[in-house]
Amino acid sequence: MTEEVVDLSRLQFALTAMYHFLFVPLTLGLSFLLAIMESVYVMTNKVIYKDMVKFWGKLFGINFVLGVTTGMTLEFQFGTNWAYYSHYVGDIFGVPLAIEGMMAFFLESTFIGLFFFGWDRLSKVQHLTVTWLVALGSNLSALWILIANAWMQNPVGTEFNYITMRMELASFADVFFNPVAQVKFVHTVAAGYVTGAVFMLGISALYLLKGRDMAFAQRSFAVASGFGLAAILSVIVLGDESGYTTGEVQKMKLAAIESEWETQEPPAAFTLFGIPNPENMTTDYAVKVPWVLGLIATRSVDEEVHGIKDLVAENEKKIRLGIIAYGAFQQIKQQENQTPEVLETFEQHKDYLGYGLLLKKYTQNVVGATDMQIKQAALDTVPNVSVLFWAFRLMVGSGFLMLFLFIMAFYYCAKRQALQKRWLLHLAVFAIPLPWIAAESGWIVAEMGRQPWSIAGIxxxxxxxxxxxxxxxxxxxxxxxxxxxxxxxIEMFLMFKYARLGPSSLNTGRYHFEQQGSKT
Amino acid sequence: MIFDYETLKIIWWLFLGVLLLGFALSDGFDMGIGTLLPFIAKNDKERRVLINVIGPTWEGNQVWLILAAGAVFAAWPLVYATAFSSLFFAMLLLLFALFFRPVGFDYRSKLKNQTWRNAWDWALFCGSAIPAFLFGVVFGNLFLGIPFHFNDELRLFYTGSFWQLLHPFALLSGFVSLAMLIMHGATYLQLRTEDIILQRSRKVTCWIAVIYIVLFVFAGVWSIFLLPSYHLTFIPDVNQTLNPLMKLVEITEQGWLYNYKQHSWMLLAPIGGTVGGAFVILFTLGKHPKFAFMFSSTAIIGVILTAGFTLFPFLLPSSTHPSHSLTIWDASSSQMTLMLMFWAVVFFLPLIILYTRWVYKVLRGTLTVKTIEDNQQTMY
Structure with missing residues (x-):
């Protein structure tokens, strides 16, 4: 493998995954919003809520199909471009993916057709059930994919098998209840709900600014502001930074996000701003807030947040243990050398085998690696600090901006003054890209922070x-x-077209463009 | 664990068959109809009839394919890695073609412009015909063997090229698959349409069924008389954990008949594949669309079982290093994973079939140009 193949494969995976995630959060959020609005329709029997479900459902559909299209790519890609990965961890990683298909994707995809085409063939309650099942399906789908992803960050419940030359499942419960998976799931789906809410809020604000379809837009605005406020609070309060203390590689990620080169006396200060300087391993012009990092990361005042330099030194030790593991593994492979001592050595060190494999970047002869190569491999365990530092701040900054937006929107909605606050409506429109910026930076933090590993430590x-x-x-x-x-x-073209047209696109005769047409 | 490892390996081989059948029997007619779209529907309204026959359900049907791939990933990781990376270009082509389906169905009706709609009709054609053809090509290559081998850390190396995949036998298999799925699509149209489209579907069904039978029989004869076959000569205890470098495989010149000689009941599969096609013609001419569809399904079951029975226990034979071939014995996941996934399948598969049935029941009935005219806004 040349370095170039690795880099290009990474670039391709990053691009296709980030592209996929342009559509996923909106699907997660809108499916839930649709189910809520339809519940209101069934309870109150007001047709306007049915129109809301149908119109936002149209935009949902335009978005949904690209989510499906680009999701296939990710599944295929593990096999086409990451074959050794698929072999090495398929025994575990394939499980959540396959269960996702059976439990979630099937549900979502089977009922999505009835959501669009079942209005006249189903009773109200039946159709509402279908809508909830679509929302449930998309959320369960996120659950299993995030269990798979969390396992890459914090691989638990697994053991190396030297006969099959791969990691094998040891405990499914550990994989399922992986603490990283739990925080990741809540954080990610809540981010999806925020995306749906900002989208609906922004487009409704546009109609309100233009003074058309007021009743429709006001109701949509109100639903979005309430739902969005609850969602953004979950994202921030349950922000997944708390997950970074579990798992060794996660610790390095946390240190890199904070550009935390040295281990501080607990509770650690939070670097609000600064310029990471990876050359000298310092953070220039740092503006620090005492205590905050320790509180966020460890939920305590006396636990340490490890600094990068200390973690590198630890990793160097692990690499040396990994060399022993790899040496024993090589002997085991030659059947005649399978003495009890060798097997024992391997058992004791096999947790570090992955660290030994880091050296393969520099030499095929892992056991004979030089001191220089070992030190270099240890330094490789530091991800790109500058990118992580900035991407994280971009995500958090966007998050707080959206928090402000939803507090204001909810407050003025409650006071029935949202319509008069034109600055708020303008803000809502301009905020539409924010959830996407936050979500994509979040994935950059999560996945670039995992480097140089595809499966952390393994x-x-x-x-x-x-x-x-x-x-x-x-x-x-x-x-x-x-x-x-x-x-x-094509997607953007249709999205803009239908968003501009608004509920008039339903051809009910009740909305702006149709009535205008009949007047002239 | 209630099953030993060996039994589990066989159960998973059967599950893979079930998933592939689920895909071919349901998404198969979607692909067949997508392929026929530009040809048997002459104007926009007729095309909308075809699209709306499958529009509300194709998405669920396609999940069978996603799930089959996911199941291979979980149950035979090495097969997943080898198939997808060795058949790199074929898989990418398949993926790119599949891109056109979700957007084709949903975006086509979003604008009234005729050029827009015609373009999406051809996109749907590509998204249906190319995958239908490629599935056959891939299966054909399984019979031929694929040039790959492993090093001692089980890193995979593919030594062939894209063009090598287009061996005449593989192309023939591609056409078998395409003809079979078009036949399936056309019989489904007989069930769900009326008038002129129904008449055209009948005509297409008969012609394509004849072509399918001829191609299928031809492929069978070819594989018996002209192809070398792979034969497992030594493998350690299959109840143990194995890797693909521990067995011996020979290439023989005797054709792919070994399993049928051992178990003559397996011959029911190719017979079903052939006779099923003949009955499709019979019941189409007799205007019994339900039976025509049933026998088209029988034919598909016959064809897929034929492939499975012929290759067993091979999943992916290697043409350059036969002993590195992947079989159900030495390429499977661990016993724990197979067992866990067994329960997942036993629990979810009946559930899936149950709610899919309900959805089809809600959407039952025929579609005509008039239905489209009455539901201009809500239909695709």
Whole structure:
């Protein structure tokens, strides 16, 4: 494997995953909002709520299909571009993916058709049930995918098998109840709800600013502001930083996010602002808030938040243990050397095998690695501090901006003054991109923070790729860029068209453009 | 654990068959109809009839494919890794073609412009015909073997090229698959349409069924007389944990008949594949669309079982290093994973079938141009 194949494969995965996540959060959020609005319709019998479900459902549909389209890519890609990864961890990683298909994706995809086409064929309550099942399906889908992702960050419940040369499942309960998975799930779906709410709030604000379809837009605005406030509070309060203390690689990620080179006396100060300087391993111009980091990260005043330098030193030790593990593993593979001592050595050190594999970037002969190579591999365990530091702040900044927006929107909605606060309506429109900025930066933090690992502490990224040529990966990358650009242009075109048209697109005769037409 | 490892491996081989059948029997007619779309529907309204016949349900049907892939990932990680990375270009082509389906169905009706709609009709055609053809090509290559091998850390190396996948036998298999799914689509149209489209569907069904039978029989003869076959000559205890480098496989010149000689009841599969096709013609001419559809399903079951029975226990034979071939014995997941996934399947599969049935029941009935005219706004 050349370095270039690894880099291109990473780039391709990052691009396609981030592209996929343009559509996922909106699906998560809108499906829930649709179910809420339809519940109101069934309870109050007011047709306007049915229209709301149908109109926002149209936009939901335009978005949903691209989520489905781009989701397939991710599944395929594990096999096409990350074959060694698929082999090495498929025994565990494949499980949540397959269960996701059976429990969630099937549910969502089977009922989505009835959501659009079942209005006249189902009773009100039946249709409402269908809508809730779609929302349930998309949320369960997120659950299993995040269990899979959390396992990459904090691989629990697994053991190496030297016969099959891969990681195997040891405890499904550990995988399912992975603490990282739990915080990740809540954080991510709540972020999806925020996305749905900002989207609905912003577009409704646009109608309010233009003074059309007022009753429709006001109700949508109100639903979105209440739902959004609850959602953004969950995202922030249950922010997944709390998950960073579990799992060794997660600790390094936390240190990198904070550009925390040295271990501080607890409780650690939070670096609000600064310029990370990876060359000298310092943070220049740092503005610090005492205590805050310790409180956020450890929920205590006496636990340490480890600094990067200390973690690197620890990792160097682990790499040396990993060399012993790899040496024993090589002997085991030659059947005649399977003495009890060798097996015992391997048992004792096998948790560090992954750290030994880090050296494969520099030498095939892991056991004979030089001191220089070991030190270099230890330094490789530091992810890109500058990117993490800034991406995290971008995410949190966007989050607090949205918190402000929802507090204001909810407050003025409650006082029935939202309509008069034109600055608020303008803010709501301009805030539409914020949840996407926050979500994409969040994934950058989560996944770049995991480097140099594809499975934290177990499998280095550079070993995970398929044996492809640079040309192969250029071909697939070019294909994705071409098709994805094409699809995005069409999606945005339809989205803007229908958002501008508003509920008039339902052809009920009750809304702005239709009535205008009949007057002239 | 209630099953030993060996039994679990066989159960999972059967599950894979069930998932592939779920896909071929349901999404199969979606792909068949997508392929027929530009040809048997002459104007926008007729095309909308075809699209709305499958529009509300195709999405659930496609999940069978996603799930089959996911199940291979979980149950045979090495097969997943090898199939997808060795057949790299074929898989990408398949993926790119599949892109057109979700957007094609949903976006086509969003604008009235005829050029827009015609473009999406062809997109749907590509998104249906290309995958239907490629599935056959991939299966054909399983019979031929794929040039791959492993190093001692089970890193996989593929030594072939894209063009090598287009061996004449693989192309023939591709056409078998395409013809079979078009036949299935056309019989489904007989069930769900009326008047002129129904008449055209009948005509198409008969012609394509003849083509399908001829191609299928031809492929069978080819695989018996002209193809070398793979034969497992040694493997350690299959109840143990194995890797694919521990067995011996020979290539013989005797054709792919070994399993049928051992178990003659397996011959029911190819017979079903052929006779099913013949009965499709019979019941189409007799205007019994339900039976035509039933026998088209029988034909599909026959074809997929034929592939499975012929290859057993191979999943992916290697043409350059036969002993590195992947079989159900030495490429499967751990016993714990297989057992866990067994329970997942036993619990969820009946549930899926149950609610899918309900959805089809709600949406039952035929569609005509008049239905489209009456529901201009709500239908695709």
């Amino acid at each position: 499998l280095p990224t550079h070993l995970s790729v398929s044996s492809l040529t640079v040309g192969d990966v250029y071909f697939s990358l070019a294909g994705f860029i071409f098709f994805y650009t094409f699809l995005l242009v």
